[in-house]
Amino acid sequence: NAGVTQTPKFQVLKTGQSMTLQCAQDMNHEYMSWYRQDPGMGLRLIHYSVGAGITDQGEVPNGYNVSRSTTEDFPLRLLSAAPSQTSVYFCASSALALQETQYFGPGTRLLVL
């Protein structure tokens, strides 16, 4: 199993540009989520999904869109990038039960100029 994969590893954008961060998992996990990690702020949940066709907002959803058309994929879209979105983004997946372990991707480092 590849686990959770994320692409790209690193991206530089100009303010106002859009892009999609890709996330895929091959463990047949129902639950997938996107976090951003910023110094001193820990992990903050952006969006999550409990299954194909179902998504919901986390703590910091503004400026981001998600969709879940398949169990495997959970892309994160930045509609109009802003410098405040400079961060490291992590995708995670798990089985749906509360006691299940989260599996994280390697992260995407995004710089918005």
Added chain:
Amino acid sequence: AQSVAQPEDQVNVAEGNPLTVKCTYSVSGNPYLFWYVQYPNRGLQFLLKYITGDNLVKGSYGFEAEFNKSQTSFHLKKPSALVSDSALYFCAVNVTGAGNNRKLIWGLGTSLAVNP
């Protein structure tokens, strides 16, 4: 409000000495408790979890954690630290939130530095 606290931003310990990384929580109901580790420029990796049963939980890389219900704590421990244990450690608590939705609450992380 439900929360997880890691009271120390940084912990420094000499190689070979025991280490403790602290975590306390304030949640309703019976939580499920987790520790994750993040090595530089990597994603988070699962270390161990407490669901039920024995209060002392053993995990990866020789780490263990003790669940203390009365003190609402879940401190991470290792008897003998290695330089390779230097990393960022996150405590997390999984609870059922509003509308019966699951919710994972994260601490802000503790940076562990093990000195040779």
